[in-house]
Amino acid sequence: MSSRHLRLWIMPTQLGSLTSTVAAKALRGFNRRNPGVDLEIRVVPWSIAWREILKALKRGEPPDVLQVGTTWMGTLSHLGFLDEVPDWVEERPCLAPWLDQAVQFGGTRLGVPWVAECSGLIARQDMLTRFNATPEDVATWDGFLALCHRIAEGARRDAIDPLHPLPVGITCRPEPVTLHNLASWLWAGGWDLGQLLDGSSPILSHESARPGFEILSHLLKVNRTDNDMGAIQPYRLSQDFYEEGRFVFLIGHSWKIVKGLLDPATSKDLRWPITYLPIPAGPAGSVQRGGGSALVVPRRSQQTDAAWTLVRHMISDEFMMEWTQASGDLPAHECGFWDDQERRSALAPLLAGIRSARIYPAHPMWATIESLLGKGLSDILWSILAGESIDDRTQDLARSVDAELNALLRMGWDLGDVR
């Protein structure tokens, strides 16, 4: 390659401000093999990344390679911003079919799955041992709820006490993260969002959502979640779990477990041993929410070949071994990381979760839908916190959210046929 400037935007991992440094280190191999390429890395925070990326694409000045959330692919494809992935970029298959579906539109592959994740229950192993609870005991809603009741009996509520923790950390903030954490519970109850986005169906007020609201209502009650706890910020909730031992369970993602397994130094830093468990099965089984991110090259990039060469490097064994070790992000492809049988067996529950996970529909208006659903779900949870009945007030709220969502969906007059 001749001398050129290549811009890469990625989002921060749990490494926070070190993300850029670690990425630069992991990209040494690429720099060595492409001495003429001047690689600039920008770490764009998740919370502003979507707007920043669209702004850059709309201005026609995007970076050459972008990390994007899998749920953003539908919009980026619809707006025609992405270059098609050349055949030579990916050598090995993805871990699960949904990872391919997330980047494929009308038979055209527009992104390369990079890291995969799935939601689940992160549990304090010491507490599971103390309560004699096995993974099977919490495999169903009933079993999980019964254990939560036992934990709640001895929980301290006047202060954070890691020896007498609350059952489960749940936040009810009006943000998409509330939807991300709780969608699995609604799905496990039989709710199927993808079937309901036709602009006229009931969505949150659909009868299939009711079992999910019931279990969430039970969880909020057994936890005796109050307004302060409901309003807690997700990062603080995570901190309360990992640093303070405030809860036995956290609904979230698995990176800390991966990192603990791969990096014993980090593992020692954990104040309590933690383990990953699938979301307990409801009437429709156990459903994990799949997610992660993909690498894409904008069509407006001036150097698509060099950009795709960088993408190929970023999914290579050489890069991913170092990246996963440092960040806890799991590779989305079968690769050297997963070839290690010992590691594969240790991560088996997580891998099974990823393989069977469900994703959000790839709707071009997803960001707006997600924002409304997050807010609507939050309103419903707050009404439950306020002691309102699921039959009355919750249904009213759900219908009102549905009216907003359907009005929004009807505005998609330029969408044509949406996959």
Added chain:
Amino acid sequence: MKRLAEVDLGRVGTMAALRLCTPDTSYRIFQVAGLEIHKGMAGAVEQVRIYLKNSEGVLCEEALVDRQGGMEGSDIIPLYQLAPELVKSHQVWQHGLGNQYEVLVPLVSQGELVGLVALVSFQSFPDEVLELLPQFAQGLVVGVVLVLRSREAERSESLLRAATTTARALQSASGAETLLGNFAVMAVEEMGFDRATFLVLGDDGKNVRKAICARAGSGLVELTTVPDFPDLDTPAKDHLPGLWIPMRVGARLLGALFVDNLYSVEPLPEDAVQVLSDLSGQAALALENSRLIDRLREAALRDDLTGLYRPNYFNERASEELANCLRRGDSTGLLMLDLDRFKEINDTWGHPVGDQVLIRVAERMRTCLRVGDIACRKGGDEFIILVPGLNAERGRRLAERLLEDVWNNPVELSGGRAIRISLSVGVALFPDHGDNWMDFWQHADDALYQAKTAGRSRYALWGEEVSLVSHSPVQG
């Protein structure tokens, strides 16, 4: 932490402010300022986070700087989540954060909260430090205000550029369609909206005549699914990520423009909406003028009585069509029509009834013809039709259809009477029956004459026998 009480915190704030005095207004300068604060506070704090209040009144983190380095901020704090003492009285606020302590230092300019600095430490901040922190804030706020003003100026300048470009595009547009298309595209490309949709009302001011949409990443499309025209008197719903801008001339509503950020979920910038709103008045006027010109032009081209084209325009279009046919090797057809016994109708029923007959014939012709066919009233009761792509077989069928259709749709008169109308039609094909306009015309005229003289209600294709259409030419 005790040492922090000995540090000149006012100077630390000023030094950090100096780092903000650069032409760059991005988050990067806040990383640099954060590092300066770290250095100035002599390692007493673990983390420095700098927030600025945005136009929606929300505090957005610009940078997070810790012992390991700095990164772009990602946190967002709505004001209602902060202690009222901080928001209203602008007091420094300390609170516990797990095993750490966080001090929130309000940045205030002219009595208004413009930002916030969060300092995180493993030790509690003693009162003597808390008392010094307003000095630190006073130093820092100078730089913060400068950045805010620079960003505002950048945005205004960019908006002004966009408004100028859009206004020019409106002025240079020729025709209503181009004008609306330009306006929608400008709203997306220059103003930065995700989509701009135009609903244009028809002359009745109620039904949507046309719907076009421009969206980020792709050009202009005409919508096949036409959205309902909004009730512009009802306030827009808050949850919808867009806004309708009416297009009026005086009290008359011509249409509406909908701009939205449906995909990016970006709040609609009020100033850009205002600019579009102002420009929409200009666009509405231009649209009205353009429509008026279109109408005048159309009126000049059409026969007053029947609404069919006048001969001048017909001849112009016909010579264009013939030139195209010669270039592409296509065929075209010419039909000449003459009403049978029209003089009798005029003499018997009077000229007003004769006019009704002509109107009815023109109306039936329009029903039988395709969009690209050109029909003209040549004069009196004579009509000509140019039919691109016509061959002999289709020519016969069309002539038969015209004769049948006109016959089957009589003009109703008072007292339950009706006048049935019969025609004679001559058909010629180009280039088979003449490869120049004169011959082509003459042969169609000859065929008409042949049909007419053979007994009326007949048609003839030039060079063939006359055909009779089986109904009798009676007046009822």
